[in-house]
Amino acid sequence: MTKRVLAVLAIALLAVPAYGCVPELSGGGTRTLEAGRYTLAYRASPPEIPLGKHFSLEIAVCANAGAPLPDSVSVDAQMPEHRHGMNYKPSIRREAAGRYRADGLMLHMPGRWDFIFELRAAGRTDRVTQSEVIE
Amino acid sequence: MIRKILCIGVLTIAALPSWGLAADNGVLDFTAGELRRIMQHGPWPQAWSPDPSNRVSGQRAAIDFGEQLFFENRLSGSGKLSCGSCHVPERDWSDGLVRGEGMQTVDRNTPNLVNARYHRWYGWDGAADSLWSQSIRPILNDKELASTPQHVAQLLRKDAELACHYQRTFGKSPATVTDDETLLVDMGKVLAAFQETIVAARTAFDEFRDALARGDRAAAARYSLPAQRGLQIFIGKGNCSTCHTGPRFTNGEFHSTGVSFFTSKDRVDPGRYEGIRQLKESRFNLLGPYNDDPARTTAVATRHVDLVQRNFGEFKVPSLRNAALTGPYMHNGQIGTLREVVRYYSEINPDRLHADGEQLLKPLKLSAQEVDDLIVFVESLTDFRTNWKRSTGGEPSCT
Numbered sequence: 001m002t003k004r005v006l007a008v009l010a011i012a013l014l015a016v017p018a019y020g021c022v023p024e025l026s027g028g029g030t031r032t033l034e035a036g037r038y039t040l041a042y043r044a045s046p047p048e049i050p051l052g053k054h055f056s057l058e059i060a061v062c063a064n065a066g067a068p069l070p071d072s073v074s075v076d077a078q079m080p081e082h083r084h085g086m087n088y089k090p091s092i093r094r095e096a097a098g099r100y101r102a103d104g105l106m107l108h109m110p111g112r113w114d115f116i117f118e119l120r121a122a123g124r125t126d127r128v129t130q131s132e133v134i135e
Numbered sequence: 136m137i138r139k140i141l142c143i144g145v146l147t148i149a150a151l152p153s154w155g156l157a158a159d160n161g162v163l164d165f166t167a168g169e170l171r172r173i174m175q176h177g178p179w180p181q182a183w184s185p186d187p188s189n190r191v192s193g194q195r196a197a198i199d200f201g202e203q204l205f206f207e208n209r210l211s212g213s214g215k216l217s218c219g220s221c222h223v224p225e226r227d228w229s230d231g232l233v234r235g236e237g238m239q240t241v242d243r244n245t246p247n248l249v250n251a252r253y254h255r256w257y258g259w260d261g262a263a264d265s266l267w268s269q270s271i272r273p274i275l276n277d278k279e280l281a282s283t284p285q286h287v288a289q290l291l292r293k294d295a296e297l298a299c300h301y302q303r304t305f306g307k308s309p310a311t312v313t314d315d316e317t318l319l320v321d322m323g324k325v326l327a328a329f330q331e332t333i334v335a336a337r338t339a340f341d342e343f344r345d346a347l348a349r350g351d352r353a354a355a356a357r358y359s360l361p362a363q364r365g366l367q368i369f370i371g372k373g374n375c376s377t378c379h380t381g382p383r384f385t386n387g388e389f390h391s392t393g394v395s396f397f398t399s400k401d402r403v404d405p406g407r408y409e410g411i412r413q414l415k416e417s418r419f420n421l422l423g424p425y426n427d428d429p430a431r432t433t434a435v436a437t438r439h440v441d442l443v444q445r446n447f448g449e450f451k452v453p454s455l456r457n458a459a460l461t462g463p464y465m466h467n468g469q470i471g472t473l474r475e476v477v478r479y480y481s482e483i484n485p486d487r488l489h490a491d492g493e494q495l496l497k498p499l500k501l502s503a504q505e506v507d508d509l510i511v512f513v514e515s516l517t518d519f520r521t522n523w524k525r526s527t528g529g530e531p532s533c534t
Contacts, residue, residue, distance in 0.1 A: 051175075052386045054435045082495055087388055089441035104439030108388040109377050135171065 020064030024098065036126030037067035038119050042075075051134050052108050054088070059100040061119060070119040070126075075102045077113050107134050161356035162347075163363045170347065172370040177344040179337055179382050181253060187428040188421055189267050189324045191304055192331060200300040200533075201329025202526060204322060207297075209290055210274060212281035213238065218273065218326065221245045224523040227460040228333060233468035237279040242398045244468035247461045250454060252331040255387040255436055259450045259466040260410025264437045265426075267327035268419040271319060287322055288315035299533035300325075320425045335456045336518035340366070343515075358515070365512025368505055373480070374495055384455035384516065389446065392480075392496060393487035394465045396448040404467070407449035411442045459517045477501070477509050 019032060023041035029048070032041045038061050045056045063069050074092060078085045090102045107113050112133050119126045165173065191197035204210060206219040221235045222228045228248035230236070235245040243259050251257075257269035273279035274287060291297050291309040301309045304325060312318050343358035369375040380386045389407040396404045414420055414437065421434035431438075450466040464470045470479055481501040488496060501509065 052380055052388070054439075084445065087441060088436065088439040091439060104435055106436075106439075108386045110380065111377070135175075 021062035023060035023062045025058060025060035031130060033117070033128045033130055035061075035117060035119055035128035037064055037121070037124075038062065038070065038126055039064060040073075040117055040119070040128060042115070042117075042130075049107060049132060049134060051110055052106070054104060054106045057090075057102040057105065057115075059092075059102060059117070061098045061100070068121050069098055070121045072120045073100050074118045074120075075105070076116045076118075077105060077107060078116060079109065079111060079113055081112060082109065110135055161360060162352050163360070163367060165347075165367070169367065169370060172376060173344055173366065174348060175381060176376070176384065177341055177348075177382055179341045180334055181382055183252065183331075183334070186252070186266065186327070186331065186433070187430075188265050188426045188433050189327055190427040191321075191324050191328050194304070194328060196300070196304040197325050197328035198332055199329075199526070200304050201325040201327070203297075203300065203532070204326055205329055206525070209294075210280060210282060210287060210322075211238075212283070212286065216280055218270075218280075221273075221279075222248050224525075227457050229461040231462070233463050235279070237273075237276070238281045239278040241276075241278045242404055243466050244463060246453065247457060248330050248333050249335045249457050250383055251333060253383060256389075256410075256451060258410065260404075260406050260413075261389060261451055262410040262413040262417070263419075264414060264421050265327070265433070266330060267320070267323040268417065268421075268425075269323075270326040270330070271323040271419055274319070274322070284315040284319040288312075288318040291318050291322070296531045296533055303533060320419065323419070324427075333523075336520045338456070338518050339515040340512075359511065361508045361511040362515045363512075364505075365508035365510070365515075368501070368509050369512055373499055373501075373509065375480075377495060378452045379455055385452040387452070389449035389451055391445075391449050391488060392465075393483060394450070394467065394469060396450075396467075398467070403448075405447050406466070407446040407451075408442065408444075411440055411446060414440070415442075455513055456516050457518060459514045460519075473510050473513055474506065477506050477513075481506060 019034060019039040021039050023032065023039055025041040025043060027043060030041050030043045032039065041060045043058045045058060049055055057075060059073060059075070061070060061073060073094075075090055076085060086106055087108060088104050088106050090104045092100055092102045095101055112131055115130045115132065117128050117130075185193035204218075205222075206217050208214055208217050210217060216237055221230045221237065222245065223230055226247075230245045232245065234243060235241040246259070251266055254266070255261075255264075257263040257266065258272070263269035263272060274282050275284075288309070291301055298309050301307075301321070305321060309318055312321075339358055339362065343355055343362075346352075346354035346358075369379075376384075378386055378388075378390055389410075391406075396406060398404050417423070419425055421431060421437045426434065458464070459473060462470075462472055464473070464476050470476050480496070481499045483496050483498050485497060499505075
């Protein structure tokens with residue numbers, strides 16, 4: 001029993017990637033991604049992304065050692081298998097240092113969608129993609 | 136009893152050699168994934184709530200007034216046409232024609248008005264973002280009622296019966312409202328209040344879906360096997376439920392299915408492309424001054440909708456509830472029957488689809504039985520309740 005718990009713990013520890021910094025966002029459904037000079041975390045609101053309804057994303061970004069905080073952050077979503085994106089252009093608002101909120105996203109078909117985050121600073125763009133499957 | 140079940144079992148298996156499905160009491164063996172998808176097409180009816188952008192939505196006085204206006208010929212420029220000329224209750228609020236006939240023939244097929252409360256976009260091109268703003272368009276359109284704000288406002292101020300309804304609904308006499316456009320918009324809102332009451336009833340499919348949800352196989356078995364097989368194609372190899380999603384069988388968005396968008400030899404219907412342009416220009420959209428909801432809670436879609444090249448030739452995915460009652464089909468009424476629609480999808484020509492578009496529609500090459508099954512399934516989404524009666528019979532109801 002104890003051994004099993006230990007084993008699970010060990011796996012859990014191994015599975016946690018070491019991020020360059022820790023974004024200030026946590027709670028159910030939060031995903032954390034490595035994005036070049038940054039670490040980015042996002043959470044959907046409502047937490048389970050609904051098919052065919054508008055939803056928002058809360059986004060937190062922190063800069064890995066030495067990098068400046070981004071000047072701008074953007075998010076888009078694409079459906080690679082159908083070769084199209086969303087019918088809506090999300091608006092993004094900075095709420096505090098390193099905290100953003102994107103409104104107006106809508107995934108209108110079931111299947112695989114890729115979120116694409118872009119973080120710009122000092123003339124450079126870091127980009128990270130994360131897939132979500134919507135039923 | 137047992138023998139009968141066995142007998143049905145043998146028959147079904149014999150009838151479905153290639154499906155390889157074990158039928159138990161006449162219910163197909165749906166996989167967990169299929170069951171999840173079936174559940175997403177319900178429950179029905181959906182919850183109803185008033186439209187926050189329309190201050191008279193859901194109010195009895197407005198609904199009664201709206202019903203009267205809907206059939207009021209004097210609303211039109213010629214005095215001979217009303218909304219009810221094209222949206223005929225006995226034809227499930229459509230007209231059975233290829234394209235609508237108003238002052239002139241319009242470019243598009245008349246959609247039914249069932250479940251209009253629930254749409255995000257109105258019109259085949261989604262040029263309106265609320266039921267009340269959509270209701271203003273045909274009043275002013277030269278090919279439909281060909282009226283003007285002045286004409287509508289004067290009618291309202293001068294006719295005692297209509298003025299009485301206005302007073303009852305808005306708490307003031309229309310004679311005290313000097314701005315014609317304000318009265319026009321109020322008429323849109325009253326017409327919307329009435330149309331919001333037109334909701335499809337439950338269907339054979341809804342009974343089946345809910346029986347599966349309860350685990351009641353006996354009740355589920357009342358849904359015919361052809362309908363069940365058609366459903367399986369709809370959510371499976373047919374890919375239909377990728378666009379015709381949810382309880383209304385539409386994602387409420389716009390796609391190209393390769394239906395021609397030429398309205399004549401040298402004229403095209405740009406569909407969604409022009410729809411977004413008109414929406415953004417319109418004073419009657421949800422970002423404009425006539426939205427009664429100061430918080431603009433229902434304006435998210437309008438605020439964020441994005442115009443892109445691929446919108447050219449895209450049309451709204453129609454709801455399939457009661458589709459069996461409302462042929463001809465597609466935005467231009469080009470396809471006459473459900474059978475031809477299903478054949479169209481089965482034989483679709485990929486060259487006709489946007490080159491940069493979706494890789495979704497492929498010729499399905501359905502067998503004759505699969506075509507039949509898919510039709511039986513779409514027919515099972517029909518409520519067959521076409522006996523709507525006017526509540527007043529048209530006589531004066533306000534004094």
